[in-house]
Amino acid sequence: MAKIVFETKKVAAAVPQRLPAxxxxxxxxxxxNGLNPPLIDFDRKMVLSWSAKSACTHVLIWFLVKNGLLHAANYYNPWPHEFRQDVIAKSKVFLGARNDAxxxxxxxxxxxxxxDPVARLSSALRHMLRARYNEGELSIALGRKFSVETGLTxxxxxxxxxxxxxKNTNPHHASQVNKVDYMNGYGRKIFVKLDEPGRGIGEKINVIEAExxxxxxxxxxxxxxxxxKQTHYQDDSSEGTQEITLDTVLAHQDGLRWPSTKLTEFMRSRPEMLELLAEDIHLYQNPDEFGFTMVV
Known part of the structure; x- marks a missing residue:
């Protein structure tokens, strides 16, 4: 299991530039369509709006189970998002359901x-380092050769x-707000706050199903x-406790645990991060302003 090591050093600020869409x-x-096309359940008349790094796989598996597709998805590829992208998104049934919705x-x-947008961003950064999916773009942005082993501050x-x-970057750290979230006219709009204490996502879904x-x-x-959970989630039971500063280096190496709470708290204290995530934070805190009448 990948772990994170931290140290502190000064680095030059990156040169601002716009990265490719x-x-x-x-x-x-x-x-x-977009970065996270909603899942549409035609039989149960549900439009499921989701985002990467926001329990997306749990939501997808629920959708597959409801529609009797989990066995087919497992047969196609162990990772269910491959089935979502390659099969569901191109199927006549799904396209018909989308047109109907x-x-x-x-x-x-x-x-x-x-x-929670700030907590998600901390998780997205960890994923970026573990999965090494963004090394090329980060090298461009930072103006130096980037690797997950050397890390970044x-x-x-x-x-x-x-x-x-x-609005148009890698879905794992893109805005969670989809254009479809602004749309009204649905029979009802239900908002699920994944980080709210008291119930897990399965219990929240059960409340919706009963409703x-x-x-x-x-x-x-x-x-x-x-x-x-065993193959894609990292255990946070002994998360790191290092104090976080702007110059703390985050890297993909054996060493100390990922300090989810500390990093999230630090990012929440930074005005520039709150400005970047302003739209996401507003939706998360005020779903009623977007027409949601039930919050779970």
Whole structure:
């Protein structure tokens, strides 16, 4: 399991520049396409709006179970998002459901899953270092050769985030707010706060299922969720306690645990981070202003 080591050193600030878009603008601006195309359950008339690094795999597996597709997804690829991208998104059933939801939104319940924006960004940074998916773009942004082994400072990460278009960058650290979230006309809009204490995501989904008079899912019987937890989630039971500053270096190496709480608290104290995440924070804190009438 990947771990994180921290040290402190001074680094030069990155030179601001605009980085390439992740998707063509026409695709990124399509409410039912974009970075995180909503999942649409035609039989149960649900539009599920989700974001990467916000329990997305849990939501997807729930969708697969509800539609009897989990076995097919496992047969296609162990990682269910491959099935979502390659099969579901191109299927006639899904495309028909999308067209129906666009034409008749009043028949659908719109359900939005969202994570606390600052906590999610801390998680996204860890994922960036563990999965090494962004080394090329970070090298451009930082004006130097970047690798996850040498890492970057918190200051550099903030600079990188200021250079990207949060509406059209890698979905793992892009804005969680989708254009479809602003749309009204649905039968009802339900907002799920993933970081709120008291209930786990399975319990929150069960509340929604009961509200919509659906069969309640027994998540304890879905062994795929155990597999996802074992293979893709990092244990935070002994997270690091290092104090975080702008010059703390974050790297993918054996060493100290990832300080989720400390890093999240530090980012929450930085005005530039709150400015970057302002739209996400506003939706998370004020879902009623977006037409959501039920918050779980």
């Amino acid at each position: 992740w998707l063509p603008e026409a695709v990124a601006n399509d409410p039912y 666009i034409a008749n939104p009043q028949k659908y319940s719109f359900i939005r899953f969202m994570r 918190v200051r550099e990460f903030i600079s990188y985030m200021q250079q990207v278009n949060l 919509l008079k659906q069969l309640v899912t027994d998540f304890s019987k879905i062994t795929k969720l155990d597999w996802v």
